[in-house]
Amino acid sequence: xxxxxxxPLAAMALATAVLVIVLQNPIYCALSLIGTFxxxxxxxxxxQAQFIAMVQVIIYAGAIMVLFLFVIMLxxxxxxxxxxxxxxxxxxxxxxxxxxxxxxxxxxxxxxGMSEGIRGPHTTELVNAVGNAQLVGRLLFTDFLIAxxxxxxxxxxxxxxxxxxxxxx
Amino acid sequence: xxxTVPLNAYLILSAALFAxxxxxxxxxxxxxxxxxxxxxxxxxVNLTFVAFSRFLASMDGQIIVFFVMAVAAAEVALGLAIIIxxxxxxxxxxxxxxxxxxx
Numbered sequence: 001x002x003x004x005x006x007x008p009l010a011a012m013a014l015a016t017a018v019l020v021i022v023l024q025n026p027i028y029c030a031l032s033l034i035g036t037f038x039x040x041x042x043x044x045x046x047x048q049a050q051f052i053a054m055v056q057v058i059i060y061a062g063a064i065m066v067l068f069l070f071v072i073m074l075x076x077x078x079x080x081x082x083x084x085x086x087x088x089x090x091x092x093x094x095x096x097x098x099x100x101x102x103x104x105x106x107x108x109x110x111x112x113g114m115s116e117g118i119r120g121p122h123t124t125e126l127v128n129a130v131g132n133a134q135l136v137g138r139l140l141f142t143d144f145l146i147a148x149x150x151x152x153x154x155x156x157x158x159x160x161x162x163x164x165x166x167x168x169x
Numbered sequence: 170x171x172x173t174v175p176l177n178a179y180l181i182l183s184a185a186l187f188a189x190x191x192x193x194x195x196x197x198x199x200x201x202x203x204x205x206x207x208x209x210x211x212x213x214v215n216l217t218f219v220a221f222s223r224f225l226a227s228m229d230g231q232i233i234v235f236f237v238m239a240v241a242a243a244e245v246a247l248g249l250a251i252i253i254x255x256x257x258x259x260x261x262x263x264x265x266x267x268x269x270x271x272x
């Protein structure tokens with residue numbers, strides 16, 4: 001039953017990801033990336049990470065991509081000609097070769113059966129009993145409190161930095 | 170097809186998404202699309218974390234994904250501000266033309 005949900009979501013994620021790097025109009029690339037984020041959100045729901053799925057839609061598709069679209073429309077970037085039109089064949093070949101090498105290496109690492117680790121305490125039954133978002137909140141404010149507070153400082157730095165970088169001199 | 174999806178399926182999907190992001194960073198010359206490919210790589214890693222969180226029965230993966238998303242949001246804000254400042258000076262976001270430091 002899970003495969004019926006997994007295969008279309010995975011296909012949509014891969015197809016939209018390929019469209020992101022292939023399409024020439026930056027707006028279409030941004031919209032494809034939003035499609036990828038929605039497919040990934042569906043996969044997170046399939047993995048029973050409801051909080052992360054919702055945060056993915058709200059933050060990535062709802063805030064980050066809106067920021068991207070604003071900047072694309074603000075800067076009025078034109079269409080970039082495809083690299084093979086501009087006699088850039090060497091770079092395309094090197095890029096695809098490197099990515100293929102990376103993919104082969106990753107698949108070998110996955111298939112070697114080393115994808116095991118120490119089992120933690122939060123089994124699916126326990127998580128569903130407490131509630132996914134409640135458990136994430138509880139852990140953020142107890143075990144991961146320092147990282148949580150430091151993240152707020154990171155966001156403050158981002159706000160100040162963006163304002164400083166983008167203002168008119 | 171019946172049964173649950175194994176961990177390796179998620180890991181291979183994540184590896185493929187990461188490789189697609191790598192191709193995007195190398196092939197494209199538009200700084201904004203390179204940035205989008207970087208976000209794609211970050212999301213591939215997020216998928217790996219969440220998949221392991223489920224299959225190793227630990228919430229650590231989802232907590233890490235929370236922080237990755239927060240840092241990615243901060244990075245996107247700053248990166249886009251840099252690109253805007255760059256465009257204001259050079260009138261272009263083509264990374265081939267941003268070579269002032271070239272000797």
